[in-house]
Amino acid sequence: MSNAQAPAPSRATRPAHLEVPDLGVGAGLRVPHYGHILQHQPELGFFEAISENFFGGGKPRYHLDRVAERYPVVLHGVSLGIGGPVEPDQEQLKRLRDLARRVRAPWVSDHLCWTGPGGAHLHDLLPLPLTQSMAGRIAQRAAMIQDYLELPFALENTSSYLTFGQSRMPEWDFVTEVCDRADCGLLLDVNNIYVSAFNHDLDALEFLRGLPHHRVVQIHVAGHTHFGTHIIDTHVGPTPAPVVDLYREAIRLCGPVSTLLEWDEEIPEFDVMKAETLRLSAVRAQGLTSDAPVLGADVVDRSPAVTRHGGSAGQHGGSSGSLAAWSTEPTRDASAGGAT
């Protein structure tokens, strides 16, 4: 770290409609933690819920309602596929709007990606060709969604393992182009910057500094899995040191922005998650000081890494939430119940 040639925090003014509350540090709302959260009500800035997991009723909806009574809840989607061939589904947007109103979400987010060619839904955050025409398509849709939701809408930079020959601009320029044209927010995922920087031989600092910091409404922090030839965004924790360094720099550049810890593989006891959020809170406080250290060099370690055990790319809490995960074992109703 150094203070030499320190890039100054962004001087651009945050658009009024993206003036969102700073909720501090929060955690992704995951099924194994519901009992602990509702019983112990741990001190935490906020929770982020995966929108699609709560469009129905039953246990998921019940628990989300209870959490929303006690904590701020923001909504994060994984299935809009905003860059895909098909316009966003109106019914899905209506359910999203209803849910956002129900939990009083201060903002809503999804990903800069596509999820399927139209007829199929691949349940992945697939990478985009970085072109002006694609930026235009996404911006037009994001603006429409933001108007419809009547809430700040943010798009997240995704991690990727592939680049298109058609791409014509760096990813940070693409993200800026989309957000500026849509006048929407950015959900800045610093782990995704790290993952993509390694996978595409980019400078993570140049990536971070090239983004529109005045549009950042939320930051994501997570861990990843290194396979030697590539890194996969598995959301396995705790957060690796270089990602923490990037996070501190992001806070220095963006200011006090709500920060979320994502932990989706080998999900630990809630107390372990809580300790990690406290660690991130301390880093955040460092980044907010006037003499915060400036990250002076690229943080990406390009040496061959020891391969950690594998896993599938983080689906951000899983869009399934299987019955097993919910400990919902069906019970036999053997009551006489009249003569039935």
Added chain:
Amino acid sequence: MKESERAELERIDALFELMSGLVQRPVAITDDLGASEHFLASARLSAAERVDIYREQFWLRHEESLREDFPGTMALLGPQWDELVRGYLQEFPPITPSLRELGFQLPDYLKNQGSIEPSVLDMARLERAYLEVFDAPDEPPLDPASVGALSPEQWPLVEMGISGALRLLELGSQAADLRRKLRAGTLIELAERVEPVYLVVYRRELGLWDKEISRTAHELLRRLASGQALGAACETTAEQMPEATRELDTQLGAWFADWARLGWITRVIVP
């Protein structure tokens, strides 16, 4: 939008189709499939290897989801499971945003294989029902005042709103008990065939329940759920099953009270 941009987006959408096909391949993507024409290699991986990362994720994610959602079916199928699931995902690729719906066509797919034991099909249908009921939309309970206001003349004409968090199954095995054994840690085997089991799978107070009912009650519920008025549903049930007449005569009131209490009936609709 400029014509040149429109044309570029059409080319991109065609590329998405191509990538989607590659990602859903059951076997690894090789260099001869032309990935390098559209995607760039990195310093460490070829273009084909990079697309293959997404292909591997596709299969990992969806196979894991089906394993979690159909544990009983998987246990009964044993070593056949992996191959059948691969075939299923190729014939019924995921089309909805929710992974919970991924296996909704699995019972039909298994049935069409021709060689699957009936008790395996029972288990698959049961597990699909649990999934459907688990987070079906919430509905308010039946308002007693709406029932109290009905005159005797209105009763035959009313339609019953049946809960969306309820499924009716006719099975040839005790699949629900078998699944409970499995979830309790007992190894399970193909179930004995028994007389038809008429089962209601439903949600109550956030829990999942299954309840065996009589054939007559099952048939009546099915007709009510299809929108038939109460009087017509009773008459057609009795016509189809003459032995049911006495049961209908003596049990209807108790059934209605029970079904309302369990949340199966959510409203009465007076025409």
